[in-house]
Amino acid sequence: xxxxxxxxxxxxxxxxxxxxxxxxxxxxxxxxxxxxxxxxxxxxxxxxxxxxxxxxxxxxxxxxxxxxxxxxxxxxxxxxxxxxxxxxxxxxxxxxxxxxxxxxxxxxxxxxxxxxxxxxxxxxxxxxxxxxxxxxxxxxxxxxxxxxxxxxxxxxxxxxxxxxxxxxxxxxxxxxxxxxxxxxxxxxxxxxxxxxxxxxxxxxxxxxxxxxxxxxxxxxxxxxxxxxxxxxxxxxxxxxxxxxxxxxxxxxxxxxxxxxxxxxxxxxxxxxxxxxxxxxxxxxxxxxxxxxxxxxxxxxxxxxxxxxxxxxxxxxxxxxxxxxxxxxxxxxxxxxxxxxxxxxxxxxxxxxxxxxxxxxxxxxxxxxxxxxxxxxxxxxxxxxxxxxxxxxxxxxxxxxxxxxxxxxxxxxxxxxxxxxxxxxxxxxxxxxxxxxxxxxxxxxxxxxxxxxxxxxxxxxxxxxxxxxxxxxxxxxxxxxxxxxxxxxxxxxxxxxxxxxxxxxxxxxxxxxxxxxxxxxxxxxxxxxxxxxxxxxxxxxxxxxxxxxxxxxxxxxxxxxxxxxxxxxxxxxxxxxxxxxxxxxxxxxxxxxxxxxxxxxxxxxxxxxxxxxxxxxxxxxxxxx
Numbered sequence: 001x002x003x004x005x006x007x008x009x010x011x012x013x014x015x016x017x018x019x020x021x022x023x024x025x026x027x028x029x030x031x032x033x034x035x036x037x038x039x040x041x042x043x044x045x046x047x048x049x050x051x052x053x054x055x056x057x058x059x060x061x062x063x064x065x066x067x068x069x070x071x072x073x074x075x076x077x078x079x080x081x082x083x084x085x086x087x088x089x090x091x092x093x094x095x096x097x098x099x100x101x102x103x104x105x106x107x108x109x110x111x112x113x114x115x116x117x118x119x120x121x122x123x124x125x126x127x128x129x130x131x132x133x134x135x136x137x138x139x140x141x142x143x144x145x146x147x148x149x150x151x152x153x154x155x156x157x158x159x160x161x162x163x164x165x166x167x168x169x170x171x172x173x174x175x176x177x178x179x180x181x182x183x184x185x186x187x188x189x190x191x192x193x194x195x196x197x198x199x200x201x202x203x204x205x206x207x208x209x210x211x212x213x214x215x216x217x218x219x220x221x222x223x224x225x226x227x228x229x230x231x232x233x234x235x236x237x238x239x240x241x242x243x244x245x246x247x248x249x250x251x252x253x254x255x256x257x258x259x260x261x262x263x264x265x266x267x268x269x270x271x272x273x274x275x276x277x278x279x280x281x282x283x284x285x286x287x288x289x290x291x292x293x294x295x296x297x298x299x300x301x302x303x304x305x306x307x308x309x310x311x312x313x314x315x316x317x318x319x320x321x322x323x324x325x326x327x328x329x330x331x332x333x334x335x336x337x338x339x340x341x342x343x344x345x346x347x348x349x350x351x352x353x354x355x356x357x358x359x360x361x362x363x364x365x366x367x368x369x370x371x372x373x374x375x376x377x378x379x380x381x382x383x384x385x386x387x388x389x390x391x392x393x394x395x396x397x398x399x400x401x402x403x404x405x406x407x408x409x410x411x412x413x414x415x416x417x418x419x420x421x422x423x424x425x426x427x428x429x430x431x432x433x434x435x436x437x438x439x440x441x442x443x444x445x446x447x448x449x450x451x452x453x454x455x456x457x458x459x460x461x462x463x464x465x466x467x468x469x470x471x472x473x474x475x476x477x478x479x480x481x482x483x484x485x486x487x488x489x490x491x492x493x494x495x496x497x498x499x500x501x502x503x504x505x506x507x508x509x510x511x512x513x514x515x516x517x518x519x520x521x522x523x524x525x526x527x528x529x530x531x532x533x534x535x536x537x538x539x540x541x542x543x544x545x546x547x548x549x550x551x552x553x554x555x556x557x558x559x560x561x562x563x564x565x566x567x568x569x570x571x572x573x574x575x576x577x578x579x580x581x582x583x584x585x586x587x588x589x590x591x592x593x594x595x596x597x598x599x600x601x602x603x604x605x606x607x608x609x610x611x612x613x614x615x616x617x618x619x620x621x622x623x624x
Contacts, residue, residue: 103199105137109157109186112136112149115194124201126173137197142171153195156186167202178203237278240271247271276589281415284345293342295426297450300340302333302376303461306365309347313355321360324351329368331457336376337450338427346423346431349416350380350443358384358440369449375429376449381442387435395433396421420445481505481596483533483603486525488518488549489565490541494588498536498565501592514541515549522553522560531560534602539566539577547580554581561602565590 103121107114114132122129125140138144144152155161163185169177181200186193247264250256256264284293310326317324347365354363361383369376387395395417421431428448435441449455485502489495490513499509510532512518518537525531535553539546550562564577567588574585586598 103180103197103201105197105199106189106194107137107197109153109193109195112138112146112195115189115192121199124172124178125170131173140170140172141168142177143168153184156184156195162186170199179206237275240275240278243271244268244275272589281419284415284419293422293426295339295342297337297339299335300338300343302336302367303458305340305344306347306367306378309344309351310365312348313351316352317355317363320355320358322355322358323362324355325362325364326461327364327366328459328461329366331371331459332367332369332376333449333452333455334458335456336447338447342423343427343447346420346427346445347378347380349420350445353416354380354382354384354441354443358382361440369452371452374449374452375446377429377444377446379442379444381440383440386437386439386441387433388437392433392435396431481507481599481603484508484525484530485510485599486518486521486532486535487511488513488515488535488541488546489538490514491538494538498590501590501595505596515544515546515552517543518546519544519549519552519556522558523556526558533560534599535560535562536565537562537582539564539568539580547576550577550581563598563602 102118103124104118105114105121106116113134113136117125117127117129117132122132125132127135127140136146138146138149141149152164152166155164163183165181165183167179167181170180171177179202181202183198183200185196187196188194247267250264251261251268306326310324314324351363351365363380363382366379366381367376368379397418417431424431424445424447429446431443431445433441433443481502485507487495487498487502487509489498489511495511495513499511502509510521512521515537518535522532522535537546537550541549544552546564546566550564553562561583562581563584563586564574564580564582565586565588566573566577573587577585583602584598586595
């Protein structure tokens, strides 16, 4: 059988398989041709086998030939089946690579002309296969020339590198470009030396990297700003605290004169109010950032509101040697529908800043209105230090001022303008600034006016005021709170202060230091027939807090007024107290006028009732 056509064919197939196993390229046409030849050989071998089997004259040679042929046929059939399976896998793998979204380029190692480009690359680059066969890599790589690209692939040609990887740019047929990562290696296709390039479009990866770097820069800047803010806040808080503690020592000094004691008391009150303003600014910003700052729109006499701001800041302007002016530009409505409290807060911030950064100059407040847009603008102009152009973008950012020297020279938390801008946005407008170093600044706040169909217009500054009482810093001596009060408070200083305030109003006061003692005292007073008219309940206490104590009293059927008196002033705290069973909410530190008004209202309800006072308050009442 040696030298017979079947054996020769088997040798050829075996050689072909060995080439494939050793990684040599086998074309699909070559494989298919070998399969067809194998099928023809099988048919002839089968015919020969039948002839031998049915031969009347069987010789030992024929028997041996028949045995060898059968073995050869079995082996050939197994080899052909294996080859067919490998060929099908190779074809399927080729289809997968051709459909891949990754770009795959095969080009001649000498001419650099493209030989094959997969479908994914054709789709992304925009050229057809016919067009690409007339092109080279440098035709789609604007960053390279033929010489630079030849130098790039030289390590693959001389064998010093098996694979090279680099990043470049591809240019599509339409002229657009995109960044790519290239993995390039040398191979053999038939007898031809080729390069195979696998290309990854890294547009999204680069975009992600840029965003990551930007986020890191923002985080670093934010961390730096907050560190500066904390250092500034430490200074701002310690300044009034130093005055409070220092003047407190004077009050305890037995040798101090009455005049010194009075001056110390005034200074403590002034610095305490300043400290409270700092805390309120931080709380306001936290509400704004959490989206919890609420706006309550009501009819507001706008000129009266601006006049209130002028009266509030007039002394400060005089101390700085400034003239504070108010004027009207064009016609403005005498009333608008807005949140008067928040608008006043914004104006106090803006006018206060203008005064702070101006010395021996002018601060003017100008009102104007765009009736068609139902918007009003109040511009606060000063002749102060001004703001550098490159610093203007920072003035509305939280925890920052124009620069650190501003904080050192003028103080402040760096939150006022941030809060004011957010308020202006909540009021349906915006806050803008125009400034020049050494020439002053103009901050303009816009806000919605509501409907102006029924508006009364004014073209000059005019303030009409109704008679109204001015609250005194201390409660008038004629005011009395004749009733029995239970004060549930764990802080010793607060116990003494609240008791002192109430006793000066002729109230009868009992003090306990935690919620459990408060519950016991309240229920015992009811049992003995001398119930308390009002319970003032601190909410954060040891043993049993105010929320639990109030809820427990309500569960026991206690119906008399319980008023929360707490240092918690965050958004939602009032509602939490009301849900626990409190009738009203007052925050610390105590505002004596509000304190007296709230307590007297609940005592009046008790006096008017024929039965013991019941819970008639509402959340709206509690949040006045």
